[in-house]
Amino acid sequence: MPLVGLGTLHATDDETTAAVEAAIDMGYRHIDTAYLYFNEAGVGRGIRNKIAQGVIKREDIFLTTKLPHTHLTPERVHVALEKSLARLDIGYIDLYLMHSPLGFLPTEDETNLYPTDAQGNHLIHDVDHKAVWREMEKAVESGKVRSIGVSNFNRRQIQFILDNSTIKPANLQIECHIYYQQKELVNYCHSKGISVSGYGPLGNPGLMAKLKAAGKQVTNVLDEPTLQPLMKKYNKSAAQILLRWEIQRDIIVIPKSTNPKRMQENLDIFDFKLTAEEMDNIAKLDQKLRVYALPFSKNVLESKDFPWGPNDPY
Numbered sequence: 001m002p003l004v005g006l007g008t009l010h011a012t013d014d015e016t017t018a019a020v021e022a023a024i025d026m027g028y029r030h031i032d033t034a035y036l037y038f039n040e041a042g043v044g045r046g047i048r049n050k051i052a053q054g055v056i057k058r059e060d061i062f063l064t065t066k067l068p069h070t071h072l073t074p075e076r077v078h079v080a081l082e083k084s085l086a087r088l089d090i091g092y093i094d095l096y097l098m099h100s101p102l103g104f105l106p107t108e109d110e111t112n113l114y115p116t117d118a119q120g121n122h123l124i125h126d127v128d129h130k131a132v133w134r135e136m137e138k139a140v141e142s143g144k145v146r147s148i149g150v151s152n153f154n155r156r157q158i159q160f161i162l163d164n165s166t167i168k169p170a171n172l173q174i175e176c177h178i179y180y181q182q183k184e185l186v187n188y189c190h191s192k193g194i195s196v197s198g199y200g201p202l203g204n205p206g207l208m209a210k211l212k213a214a215g216k217q218v219t220n221v222l223d224e225p226t227l228q229p230l231m232k233k234y235n236k237s238a239a240q241i242l243l244r245w246e247i248q249r250d251i252i253v254i255p256k257s258t259n260p261k262r263m264q265e266n267l268d269i270f271d272f273k274l275t276a277e278e279m280d281n282i283a284k285l286d287q288k289l290r291v292y293a294l295p296f297s298k299n300v301l302e303s304k305d306f307p308w309g310p311n312d313p314y
């Protein structure tokens, strides 16, 4: 699994095709998408175009996609998987992740992914993780998927899968950046042989800018003052320092960009190395601050499957 992947959240199908093509040309070999990003068709088209041009072979690319929260019942795993396979149209999937431990009302209605009752409470359902994981394992056994993993699970939920599975999760994907470092969960996964990918490694600067414009007090991780001397010393941007810090912690990064200049910048992080002291100084910046969130209604917060409750230490 290449250490740097192209993230695609919030990019449309057409934007994604252009970004994937440019990414492959500049050397990206890992692309991250999801059923819920509604751009799998664009991702697949970009990859197929580059295969047709002879730039890559299918096996050169590591493609991740994800089972949505609306399909967390055993019967629906394959419904979602078949849709993703058809949209991507590149044969197999390299890594298939359960996108969330928490399930919303199973639905085919893709215009209402977070259904609510008349009081505005989300319609969620209790997930049978063991049964859903068994279907994930069958996806591997069928050859449609090469490896499986989970996203947004906490330690308790990962341990449950480890205790109730034949095929162990290969990867955990979680939000991870300097203000939300997830040290304990990362160490736990690494101790179990589970690789960790970090989404939002740049701290979701688009959302931070919107919050700031709305008068909220937020700090954009790209503006973190501790990064300034490092940027000068290594002649690198804030984004490059942030990404380098993650990969030196053995965390795979998937920064999203559709801008070729920034995509190139995010890949150019293999020609310098932060010292142990610099790594430690950045480690002190943790604020346990999550910037990506689920819609947190009462039903979500009270669900047995909510991953970030007060009784879940990490």
Ligand code: A2P
Residues within 6 Å of the ligand: 007, 199, 200, 201, 202, 203, 204, 205, 206, 222, 239, 240, 254, 255, 256, 257, 258, 259, 262, 263, 265, 266
């Ligand atoms: P864009 O697609 O216009 O490049 P994250 O992965 O942390 O959520 O960050 C994604 C956001 O960060 C996107 O809005 C993306 O915008 C922007 N972004 C991606 N790469 C960089 C970079 N190197 N410098 C600044 N912003 C970036």
